[in-house]
Amino acid sequence: MSVRIRRTLVIDTVDLDLGPGVHAVLGSNGSGKTTLLRTLATATAHSEGTLRLLDRDPVGSSLREIRRRLGYLPQSFGLYRGYTVREFLGYAAWLKEMPGRRIPAAVEEAAERTGLMNRIDAKIRTLSGGTRQRVGIAQAIVNEPRLLILDEPDVGLDAESRADFLSLLGYLAEASCVVISTHMPQEVHDAFSTATVLDRGKVAFHGSPVEAAAYRQQSAAPRRSMRPSG
Numbered sequence: 678m679s680v681r682i683r684r685t686l687v688i689d690t691v692d693l694d695l696g697p698g699v700h701a702v703l704g705s706n707g708s709g710k711t712t713l714l715r716t717l718a719t720a721t722a723h724s725e726g727t728l729r730l731l732d733r734d735p736v737g738s739s740l741r742e743i744r745r746r747l748g749y750l751p752q753s754f755g756l757y758r759g760y761t762v763r764e765f766l767g768y769a770a771w772l773k774e775m776p777g778r779r780i781p782a783a784v785e786e787a788a789e790r791t792g793l794m795n796r797i798d799a800k801i802r803t804l805s806g807g808t809r810q811r812v813g814i815a816q817a818i819v820n821e822p823r824l825l826i827l828d829e830p831d832v833g834l835d836a837e838s839r840a841d842f843l844s845l846l847g848y849l850a851e852a853s854c855v856v857i858s859t860h861m862p863q864e865v866h867d868a869f870s871t872a873t874v875l876d877r878g879k880v881a882f883h884g885s886p887v888e889a890a891a892y893r894q895q896s897a898a899p900r901r902s903m904r905p906s907g
């Protein structure tokens with residue numbers, strides 16, 4: 678499938694089949710990572726080819742069904758600063774059309790999994806940047822999504838929070854397809870299921886994260902040798 682924004686072909690004939698697991702989308706700035714993730718999250722429509730999400734075409738009532746089972750953390754997102762964490766997560770669950778009786782337990786579970794229980798009744802405006810990022814992750818997982826799209830979720834997380842986050846990803850990926858755009862170090866990618874490297878909107882590489890690292894090193898090499906010496 679391809680995605681055009683205005684007239685520009687931003688995603689060019691990307692052909693991927695992703696199942697349960699953690700799938701990294703890598704590439705330099707402007708390569709199309711955010712656009713691909715927005716398309717998988719149904720925030721941007723694809724313009725050519727076919728897109729199937731959770732075995733459905735993202736149109737009409739199927740689109741609504743996909744969104745119920747989708748979690749999305751955009752690169753930058755708005756938080757209701759006057760809400761408490763509990764209120765905000767409850768609102769996110771309501772937007773996902775979760776049954777009202779299930780929402781309180783789902784909110785606490787998402788807060789527990791993201792280490793937010795001790796701040797669950799704090800107003801969002803009082804939270805640090807890293808804690809707000811955890812709220813962003815919590816809102817993405819509150820409905821136990823089967824498709825989870827995370828655009829640079831580790832931004833602002835300290836080393837301990839990142840380690841917790843990676844074990845959370847491992848747990849979620851047992852049953853769900855997790856697609857993550859990240860600038861995390863290579864050794865972290867090695868635990869992921871696949872890595873896709875985008876280059877100007879095309880898939881330049883798709884395979885194991887270890888092979889992706891070798892590919893990226895190789896493709897970066899000529900550029901390094903072009904640096905002026907001295």
Ligand SMILES: Nc1ncnc2c1ncn2[C@@H]1O[C@H](COP(=O)(O)OP(=O)(O)OP(=O)(O)O)[C@@H](O)[C@H]1O
Nearest residue numbers: 682683685687704705706707708709710711712713
């Ligand atoms: N709304 C838009 N209008 C015009 N061009 C856009 C728009 N959104 C994205 N683009 C262009 O599409 C290309 C891919 O952008 P995208 O944000 O998807 O890349 P990215 O790989 O996520 O970059 P980064 O790592 O900097 O976040 C860029 O050239 C960008 O300028």
